[in-house]
Amino acid sequence: MNIQEIIAKKRDKGELTREEIHYFITEYVAENITDYQAAALVMAIYLNGMTKEETTNLTLEMANSGEILDLSVFGKTVVDKHSTGGVGDKITIVLMPIIASLGIPVAKMSGRGLGFTGGTIDKLESIPGYNTVVEINKFIENVQKVGISVIGQTANLAPADKKLYALRDSISCVGSMPLIASSIMSKKIAAGAEKIVLDVTVGSGAFMKTKEDAIKISKMMKDIGTLANRETVCVLTNMDEPVGRAVGNTLEILETIQCLKGNMPEDIKEIISGIGAQIIKLAGEGNSLEENKRRILENIKNGRAYTKFLELVQIQGGDISYIENPEKFPKAKHIIPVYSEEEGYVEELNAEKVGVTSVHLGAGRVKKEDGIDHAVGIWLKKKIGDKVNKGDILAYIHANDEEKGKTAVEDLKQSYKIVKKPIEIEKYILDII
Numbered sequence: 325m326n327i328q329e330i331i332a333k334k335r336d337k338g339e340l341t342r343e344e345i346h347y348f349i350t351e352y353v354a355e356n357i358t359d360y361q362a363a364a365l366v367m368a369i370y371l372n373g374m375t376k377e378e379t380t381n382l383t384l385e386m387a388n389s390g391e392i393l394d395l396s397v398f399g400k401t402v403v404d405k406h407s408t409g410g411v412g413d414k415i416t417i418v419l420m421p422i423i424a425s426l427g428i429p430v431a432k433m434s435g436r437g438l439g440f441t442g443g444t445i446d447k448l449e450s451i452p453g454y455n456t457v458v459e460i461n462k463f464i465e466n467v468q469k470v471g472i473s474v475i476g477q478t479a480n481l482a483p484a485d486k487k488l489y490a491l492r493d494s495i496s497c498v499g500s501m502p503l504i505a506s507s508i509m510s511k512k513i514a515a516g517a518e519k520i521v522l523d524v525t526v527g528s529g530a531f532m533k534t535k536e537d538a539i540k541i542s543k544m545m546k547d548i549g550t551l552a553n554r555e556t557v558c559v560l561t562n563m564d565e566p567v568g569r570a571v572g573n574t575l576e577i578l579e580t581i582q583c584l585k586g587n588m589p590e591d592i593k594e595i596i597s598g599i600g601a602q603i604i605k606l607a608g609e610g611n612s613l614e615e616n617k618r619r620i621l622e623n624i625k626n627g628r629a630y631t632k633f634l635e636l637v638q639i640q641g642g643d644i645s646y647i648e649n650p651e652k653f654p655k656a657k658h659i660i661p662v663y664s665e666e667e668g669y670v671e672e673l674n675a676e677k678v679g680v681t682s683v684h685l686g687a688g689r690v691k692k693e694d695g696i697d698h699a700v701g702i703w704l705k706k707k708i709g710d711k712v713n714k715g716d717i718l719a720y721i722h723a724n725d726e727e728k729g730k731t732a733v734e735d736l737k738q739s740y741k742i743v744k745k746p747i748e749i750e751k752y753i754l755d756i757i
């Protein structure tokens with residue numbers, strides 16, 4: 325068996341066997357297959373797809389490419405949560421401290437930005453001192469001490485996914501259902517939680533642009549979960565516009581702090597209570613989804629969720645004085661308003677365009693080894709359904725490079741569509757599968 329034959333088979337729309345997938349994954353992790361050979365195969369998969377069997381085999385091979393964690397030490401059901409990706413998606417950072425504040429252990433590994441979407445780890449690293457690279461023993465110890473740890477994928481957890489994730493990002497091969505499903509489920513299986521809640525995003529700012537595609541990938545991931553003995557629930561959420569108001573790393577941490585202090589936009593409130601209620605149910609706690617939602621909102625009101633967030637930041641080495649005094653966070657040099665040239669109602673705020681604008685400002689990567697600028701991004705003042713007068717501020721661009729900032733102003737204007745008639749706001753939770 326050799327990699328050239330495997331690439332040629334997929335290029336010619338053939339179906340790969342478990343042995344061929346095993347060979348690719350083990351030899352790529354061992355660095356006997358180069359990045360350019362892996363890139364050719366990934367592009368062939370992106371273009372020609374994979375059967376259900378190939379996707380399952382790819383998932384299991386990636387999960388088995390490193391260690392599989394055992395989280396039974398906590399003596400309680402651990403429920404993992406993962407999003408298929410979005411723009412302004414800070415749901416994990418808002419929700420997981422709330423879950424931990426309810427006494428449900430949170431042992432969560434997250435990812436970096438991918439394509440035009442942001443990543444939880446990049447966002448957390450904008451908190452000075454927050455260490456996302458932590459040994460497994462320390463990760464488990466942190467959960468035992470404060471009930472929560474959120475870190476990056478460790479080197480030996482699904483290492484095949486780690487390599488392929490960065491590679492896909494740099495060769496524009498992110499938005500492929502078998503690649504997304506296998507990437508997410510391999511990590512979740514390896515991370516050891518018995519139960520999994522997936523936030524499957526749908527719309528312009530998601531990889532699944534239609535509800536049909538979101539249902540299809542949800543079924544794919546649920547089937548893989550069943551096979552691996554991990555009960556999986558998918559919550560379909562609306563990603564036609566960015567989540568909340570902040571897009572960009574530090575800005576999203578600032579919005580998270582506001583949310584945990586009770587100042588939460590409607591979309592974030594509906595999404596965290598919808599997903600959180602499912603997590604609590606799978607953890608075997610709470611009598612009904614409605615009661616679970618109430619408990620979530622209660623722990624924001626009484627301050628327990630915010631306190632848990634402080635504990636999380638502190639145990640990961642972060643400087644909590646930034647959380648307590650958010651004005652300490654470094655700001656971008658140029659904060660430029662974007663004015664509306666029209667009057668009416670916002671009908672569209674294209675999340676993918678907003679995400680791409682944010683990446684161009686420096687909040688995301690163009691090459692896999694690129695660094696990111698934590699301070700830059702976009703703060704949205706007007707969202708879908710809002711009334712706008714000519715000359716109103718639609719958003720603020722936070723830029724460290726003036727030229728990039730000016731380009732971002734023009735690009736952001738193209739993300740808005742303003743119409744004369746009032747707009748009915750869509751639901752944020754679209755389905756549960």
Ligand code: URA
Pocket residue numbers: 407408409435438489498503504505507508
């Ligand atoms: N999240 C992941 O972990 N992988 C993907 O491919 C997309 C979103």
